[in-house]
Amino acid sequence: MTIYDISEKAGVSIATVSRVLNGSSNVSEKTKKKVLDVMNQYGYTPNAFARGLGLNTMKTIGIMCADSSDLYLAKAIYYIEQKLRSHDYDSILCCTGYELETKMASMNLLITKKVDGIILVGSNFIYEKESDNQYIADAASQVPVMLLNADLDAPNVYSIVSDDFTSIYEATLQMIQTGIKDILYFYNSSSYSGKRKLAGYRAAMEEKGLLADERLIQFYRGSHEDIPAMTKHLSDLKQRNVIFHGVIAADDTLALASVKYARETGYRIPEDFSILGYNNSMLVHCCEPELTSIDNKLETLCQHLITTLLGVLEGSEMPKKTVFSGEIVKRGTTR
């Protein structure tokens, strides 16, 4: 079934069929109905490739994320996909892994597929070395690139971020105010957002003159899902005489591991030991007491990301960078 078949059966030209297809106003009600009837009768569906060829767009956005099974990224993808669909766009998903090389490959693939825009979900797409970010600038020379929770200053690149620095800064101050001096910072990513969080912790600790021991800053490398391994990481610190009575964790998984650690060590939570998580994910309900965590307003971020993207695609002037504040959701693991 092509537009030719329909035009023939309906006794009109293909141009008319095309007009009906695209809701052009310059068609008489009568012919319109006739054409529509024939279309329904034969169950006609326009060929997306042919349309794409002519219009040079298929209303598709490329979504890249390192690992769609990561709790946080999965949620972001969910929001983004929903909101795109409601605006009649759909999305090609690429799970890129964490290597620069595979990220570049995915990027090229999306460009090849002629997506109308690209969304990078998560801060791990931005690298320390500026030249390693060139692939993003290159892509942006072809289509708009949106960054969720990351920041890069380049033409046609737009950033939507949560103010991780301030969130952690304030949460750390709060914990200090409850009387804890030896607060450990526990993280597993040195991405853009990861560095901002760490800086927030540092700023608060230094402001209060508490950052005596650099060993209070602990980087966990290992699977993002392996909670026992994270717990072990903390236990191992005991042997090295690193003592702490509070943990600021860069995500809820790490916080959960900290809860386990505190339990095993015999601390009461929150009387002897405080823990703060990040993301306010479903994991906050997975321990006893429930986890105090920072809500970084993911849905709001995604909403704005899409709004900005659609604006850019329409040719409007849009803000290069949008920053939202997080919020500390107080539960049982902090005083």
Next chain:
Amino acid sequence: MTIYDISEKAGVSIATVSRVLNGSSNVSEKTKKKVLDVMNQYGYTPNAFARGLGLNTMKTIGIMCADSSDLYLAKAIYYIEQKLRSHDYDSILCCTGYELETKMASMNLLITKKVDGIILVGSNFIYEKESDNQYIADAASQVPVMLLNADLDAPNVYSIVSDDFTSIYEATLQMIQTGIKDILYFYNSSSYSGKRKLAGYRAAMEEKGLLADERLIQFYRGSHEDIPAMTKHLSDLKQRNVIFHGVIAADDTLALASVKYARETGYRIPEDFSILGYNNSMLVHCCEPELTSIDNKLETLCQHLITTLLGVLEGSEMPKKTVFSGEIVKRGTTR
């Protein structure tokens, strides 16, 4: 930059350029190099739409899932996307929600986009009423449809399932053998796979003459992430004098809620109370003691799904239904 531009600059015909592009052997090394050089020099990328128009395929698979932020579905999507990409296919993701209507809409969209195949992730796409599954059969008349953890007998529809019935059946028997007679079944989905699980529980309990009280079968309706609500569901049973000392849960989230319930009620785990989860997700590490759970071999299922799909696309004869066995991973919540 089109194939015409390249052919001109390289001093060859477009056919030759096309041959180089598609790795055809009938090109001399010399011309091949010449063409390749020009391509690189101008940064040429072939237009996917034009290619799609000619070949009538864009090597794209549609993936539908109700909610990509669901822990289990997200993992499945991850595996599927990875494996597809390694075979040079990419994927359009549709998060359909749980309504039949939106599922049908997504299905149509994918067909419109001319995907080469459709994968339905999760068992909630199959309905009780046969006529409600017609949309799948319809889609299958156009492209192969793959079901992950669901089953439908229709032409061009292929099923890859885990044997949920047997897994739960055996786990229930095991729990009974540890001396527990009042085992509650806790579930939140009446999908194909949900029903198979329940049947497994029923079979085991009836075999041992233990299914006296239908109230031991509890359906939780509510958010799939709201663990406190699930816990409350169990607590409310106490008021109705439903007593139980074991829980077979249809997924790890429900199991986690059961752990909380047991804690609150003052039961010791596993001395007074046993709990079994399902999916063997990261959540198993999120409680104390860690959760015994059924591993349904998701990665294996996904691997076979892709293999089968690729086979079908190549025109090979492929099994309509493939069944894998699950495995009980014993941890601390059962004796």
Next chain:
DNA sequence: TTGAAAGCGCTAACAC
């Protein structure tokens, strides 16, 4: 309000 016809960029059958 409608129709004719020229692309859009590529593939593949056919000719040389």
Next chain:
DNA sequence: GTGTTAGCGCTTTCAA
């Protein structure tokens, strides 16, 4: 080994 050419199905001027 290489070139010519006819589609693929649709959109969009331009005329009527």
